[in-house]
Structure formats: structure tokens, C-alpha cells
Amino acid sequence: MDYQKREIPTCEVCQKPANQTCGGCKLVFYCSRAHQKLGWREGHKLRCCAFKVQFSDTVGRHMVATRDIKQGEMILKEKPAAIGPKMASSVQCLACYKKLEPIKMEDNKTYDFYKCSSCHWPMCGPKCEKAEVHKAECKIMTDRQFKCTIKYETPDKIESAYCVIAPLRVLLMKESNPLQYENVLSLESHLDERVNTPLYTVLKANLVTFIIQVLGLHIDEETILKVASIFDTNSFEVRTPDGSKRMRGIYVTAAMMNHSCTPNTRHVFLGDEYNFALIATMPIAKGELITATYTQSLWGTLDRRRHLQTTKCFYCECARCKDPTEFDTHLGNIYCSMCNGPSGLNKGAMLMSTNPLDEGAVWKCEKCDHTILSKQMFWGNNALKGDLNKINKLNPRGFEEFITKYSQTLHPTNHLVIQAKLSLIQIYGNQKGYTLSELPDHLLKRKIDLCHELLEISDKIEPGWTRLRGTLLLDLQSAMTVETKREYEAEKITKAAAQDQLMESMTLLQEATNILRVEPYMRETLEAKIRELASQLEDKMEEKNGSELSVD
Numbered sequence: 281m282d283y284q285k286r287e288i289p290t291c292e293v294c295q296k297p298a299n300q301t302c303g304g305c306k307l308v309f310y311c312s313r314a315h316q317k318l319g320w321r322e323g324h325k326l327r328c329c330a331f332k333v334q335f336s337d338t339v340g341r342h343m344v345a346t347r348d349i350k351q352g353e354m355i356l357k358e359k360p361a362a363i364g365p366k367m368a369s370s371v372q373c374l375a376c377y378k379k380l381e382p383i384k385m386e387d388n389k390t391y392d393f394y395k396c397s398s399c400h401w402p403m404c405g406p407k408c409e410k411a412e413v414h415k416a417e418c419k420i421m422t423d424r425q426f427k428c429t430i431k432y433e434t435p436d437k438i439e440s441a442y443c444v445i446a447p448l449r450v451l452l453m454k455e456s457n458p459l460q461y462e463n464v465l466s467l468e469s470h471l472d473e474r475v476n477t478p479l480y481t482v483l484k485a486n487l488v489t490f491i492i493q494v495l496g497l498h499i500d501e502e503t504i505l506k507v508a509s510i511f512d513t514n515s516f517e518v519r520t521p522d523g524s525k526r527m528r529g530i531y532v533t534a535a536m537m538n539h540s541c542t543p544n545t546r547h548v549f550l551g552d553e554y555n556f557a558l559i560a561t562m563p564i565a566k567g568e569l570i571t572a573t574y575t576q577s578l579w580g581t582l583d584r585r586r587h588l589q590t591t592k593c594f595y596c597e598c599a600r601c602k603d604p605t606e607f608d609t610h611l612g613n614i615y616c617s618m619c620n621g622p623s624g625l626n627k628g629a630m631l632m633s634t635n636p637l638d639e640g641a642v643w644k645c646e647k648c649d650h651t652i653l654s655k656q657m658f659w660g661n662n663a664l665k666g667d668l669n670k671i672n673k674l675n676p677r678g679f680e681e682f683i684t685k686y687s688q689t690l691h692p693t694n695h696l697v698i699q700a701k702l703s704l705i706q707i708y709g710n711q712k713g714y715t716l717s718e719l720p721d722h723l724l725k726r727k728i729d730l731c732h733e734l735l736e737i738s739d740k741i742e743p744g745w746t747r748l749r750g751t752l753l754l755d756l757q758s759a760m761t762v763e764t765k766r767e768y769e770a771e772k773i774t775k776a777a778a779q780d781q782l783m784e785s786m787t788l789l790q791e792a793t794n795i796l797r798v799e800p801y802m803r804e805t806l807e808a809k810i811r812e813l814a815s816q817l818e819d820k821m822e823e824k825n826g827s828e829l830s831v832d
């Protein structure tokens with residue numbers, strides 16, 4: 281099908297002159313509504329999309345918008361080509377991916393997992409054991425008399441044996457679904473860069489041995505490692521909202537999306553089949569790149585670029601990575617110890633990389649000549665990250681102490697401080713002992729201030745309808761509603777002011793709803809919140825009308 285715009289448009293169905301375009305891709309023409317409907321039924325519905333895949337020597341294949349895309353629009357919905365456990369995983373069912381708990385054995389003393397009666401991989405029960413996704417791998421393992429030896433030892437033990445399952449599923453597709461196999465094998469692998477790394481040396485020893493020697497499959501070592509490498513380069517982490525299921529999936533069209541540290545999409549996984557849905561977080565103009573992030577947006581440039589290099593084999597050179605201030609967020613910067621010391625004259629002056637695209641470049645103060653080596657930055661960063669990771673996530677004290685302890689080194693929007701602040705937002709208002717009704721006024725205010733601060737940062741680095749913005753808005757509006765109620769009850773504000781503040785909360789809630797309504801698990805929460813806030817607003821209106829009447 282030639283999608284190039286023709287000089288005189290002709291109808292896709294009858295080839296007569298046409299003056300109507302397809303509303304979806306705006307690339308094909310029709311002479312009438314009837315022919316548009318016919319064309320759709322005859323196959324355009326399978327081809328109509330808002331993007332095309334282009335190639336460049338520097339960044340390979342990438343997605344480009346073929347028309348203007350609206351904020352919040354679903355750009356792509358795709359089934360997984362292959363899905364399976366992560367390389368190393370706690371014990372999970374091979375069919376539904378549920379994390380497994382051990383059960384009491386017949387001796388009434390020992391504990392172990394339910395096992396597939398044929399191949400002995402832990403599964404959650406007889407139904408999953410018979411699931412379609414497990415059939416081919418189970419048969420080949422059973423035919424070769426292989427029995428999985430995973431058994432219950434300690435809670436949450438991570439098993440590296442899972443590294444064989446996802447690649448095996450792709451390798452078996454060569455027989456069962458050759459077209460899809462070719463699609464997967466056509467993806468970027470970066471095998472040359474990975475093959476001599478310690479991880480791939482281990483994979484050679486266990487994955488390759490398992491496929492060739494244990495299962496007796498006639499597949500060469502390079503293809504086996506290439507499939508593993510394709511997973512590492514292209515797979516998405518698929519997880520259920522409650523975090524109880526985590527796996528990795530390959531989506532061949534979504535895999536064409538390149539990375540940006542300021543992406544214009546986010547994605548969700550829909551239904552039991554984990555269909556991938558790509559959502560535009562920003563309006564995307566025709567011709568613009570459609571991008572996703574492969575890393576953590578709230579990390580500083582040093583960490584993001586190092587992470588992308590080690591996991592995806594490229595150094596990002598996007599506008600954010602080039603800017604030493606990261607769009608004035610200063611996420612990666614630290615205070616200059618000379619300027620901010622007791623005798624320092626330039627309080628607030630920061631150290632910045634002299635060349636953010638070179639991770640070995642020196643870091644220099646923006647005001648004085650003080651410099652430090654990049655390895656000192658890495659070292660300091662890693663040490664403080666270690667400190668952060670050790671903090672109890674259910675209690676705010678550790679995070680508040682972290683922020684105070686490093687306030688002379690890390691300014692308030694350094695990425696490590698931002699991580700601590702995000703944890704505080706999640707604790708205040710949610711954790712036991714810190715629910716909104718339990719929070720004292722000063723901590724309620726702290727939560728509100730932190731939400732505003734994080735919203736400002738997220739607007740700069742990941743603008744638009746991101747999940748972060750949606751959840752921050754929800755947190756903010758809940759806290760603001762409680763604050764309004766308290767202020768009104770304490771007679772600090774008038775009924776009219778309370779009503780205005782509740783209206784402001786409603787505006788935030790409506791925006792959060794626009795952003796998050798595509799997340800299936802959020803629907804009920806959002807609806808309940810809207811009902812609750814609407815009824816509070818109604819009460820205030822009635823009270824207001826009542827008081828106005830009594831004044832009259």
C-alpha cells in the first residue's frame with residue numbers, strides 16, 4: 281500500500297477523485313462516507329495508525345508521528361509477541377506469573393511449592409499447569425525428562441533458573457509461529473557489545489547449555505544468545521498495579537520507539553493478556569519523534585546515561601542530557617563546598633559538569649574555580665544512594681533526617697533529595713500512623729508543599745500527562761481537601777473560602793482523572809474520590825445557601 285500523498289487524491293476504494301481523508305492517519309482518501317466505511321472494513325482498520333517507523337544511521341529505527349496526536353490519545357495497542365519471567369525472579373507461576381507461596385507438604389512438616397506434574401516447575405495449581413503458554417515448553421522438558429529442581433528454601437529467594445524460560449518461549453516460536461519468530465529476531469540485540477560481559481558469560485554457561493545439551497534443540501549458540509540479548513534491549517517490564525506480578529514482554533511494534541529523557545508517551549498494560557497501550561503524554565505534532573523513557577526520569581544525568589549505556593548499549597544525547605542544569609531543575613548538581621562553606625561568599629553556588637555528554641568530564645563551580653573529578657561525583661552519588669536505600673520506607677523519620685543531614689551538600693532539588701521527598705509524599709497520608717486524618721497540621725502542610733515542589737520538577741523534566749503528575753495531583757487534592765475541612769471547622773476560613781478551595785481540589789481531581797483514567801486499576805478510586813468531593817462541595821453549597829437565606 282502506497283501511503284504517499286498523491287497530487288490529486290483518489291478514493292482508496294474506487295480510485296475516483298476524493299476529498300475526504302481518514303480521520304485516523306490522515307494518509308488515505310475517500311470519495312464518500314460509504315466508501316470510508318467500506319475501506320475500513322476491507323482492511324484499513326489494520327493499517328491506520330498515527331505513526332510510521334523511520335531509520336537513521338545514528339539512532340536506528342524510530343517512531344515518527346504521521347499526524348498531529350492529541351494529549352492523552354492512545355497511539356498504539358499491541359499484544360505481546362512473547363512474555364515470560366525476568367532473568368532472575370522470586371518463585372512465580374509460569375502461566376499467570378503470580379508470586380508463589382509455599383504450601384504444607386503431605387508429611388505435615390515441610391513446605392514446598394505446588395509443582396507442574398510433568399516438568400516440576402513451580403506453578404500455582406492444576407489450571408495454570410495446563411495453560412496454553414506453558415504447553416510447548418513443558419512438553420519439550422518432559423520429553424527430555426528434565427525436572428526443575430527449584431524448591432522452597434527461604435521466603436523471597438531469587439532464582440536464576442528463570443533466565444531460560446523467556447528465551448525458550450521465543451526459540452520454540454520458530455515452529456509454532458514462524459512469522460512472529462522472524463519479527464522478534466529482527467529486533468536490535470547489541471549482542472556484539474554484550475557477548476563478553478560477565479552476564480553473558482554466565483548465560484553461555486547455563487542458558488546455552490540448557491537449550492542445546494539438556495533440551496537437545498538444534499539451535500546455534502549465537503541465536504540463543506541473540507534472543508537473550510533481544511530481550512535485554514527491547515523488553516518492557518510488565519507489572520500489575522499492586523506489584524504482585526512482574527515479568528518481561530516483547531512488543532515488536534512498541535520496540536521501535538526510541539528513548540528520550542523527556543519522553544512524550546507513557547504506557548499501560550491492559551487485561552489478563554497484558555496488551556500494551558501507548559498513551560501520548562503531550563500533544564505530538566506531525567513529524568515529531570514518538571519517544572519513551574527506558575530509565576528513571578527523576579535520576580540525574582550521570583545515573584541515567586550510565587544506566588542506558590549498561591542496559592541498552594547507547595549513550596543518550598538528548599537536550600536534557602546536554603544541559604548541565606537539566607532544564608533548570610539542577611537534579612544532578614551539588615553545592616560547591618568552597619562557596620557554601622563557613623567563609624564562602626556565594627551561597628547557593630553549585631558544581632556542574634563541564635561537559636554532560638562526557639561522563640569523565642570535570643565538575644566545576646558555576647561561581648568559583650573549584651573543581652572535582654567525575655569519579656568523585658559517581659562515588660558520592662552511589663554512597664548517598666546506598667544510604668537512601670537503607671531507610672525504612674514506612675516511616676518518614678529516616679527520609680526527613682536524610683534531607684536535613686545533607687542539606688549543606690545537596691540542594692533541595694538534587695535528585696537524591698527529590699527521591700527522599702517522593703518517599704515522604706507516599707508516607708504522609710498513606711502509611712499506618714500517618715493517614716490524612718492522623719496527620720498533624722504541620723505535616724499535612726508539609727505534604728502539600730512537597731506535592732507542589734515535585735509537580736514543578738516533573739513539569740520541567742517530563743511535562744504533560746505522566747503517571748507521576750497524575751498521582752501527585754491525587755495526593756495533593758486529598759491533602760488540600762482535608763486541610764480545607766480543618767481550616768473551616770477551626771473557623772480560620774469562611775464558608776465561601778472553603779467552597780473556593782474545594783472547587784480548586786475538584787479542578788486538580790478532574791485533571792488527575794483525565795490523566796489516570798486509562799489505568800484500569802485507578803477507575804474505581806477516581807470515581808470514589810469524585811463522588812466524595814462532589815458531596816462535600818454540595819454540603820458546602822447547601823450550608824452557604826442556608827446561611828445566605830438566614831441572613832436574608
Ligand SMILES: C[S@@+](CC[C@H](N)C(=O)[O-])C[C@H]1O[C@@H](n2cnc3c(N)ncnc32)[C@H](O)[C@@H]1O
Pocket residue numbers: 338339340341342467468470513514535536537538539540592593594595596597
Ligand atoms: C528498543 S530499541 C529501539 C529501536 C531501535 N532503534 C532499532 O533500530 O531497533 C532500543 C535501541 O535503540 C537505540 N536507541 C534508542 N533510543 C536511542 C537514543 N535516544 N539515542 C541513540 N540510540 C537509541 C539503542 O541502540 C537502543 O539499544
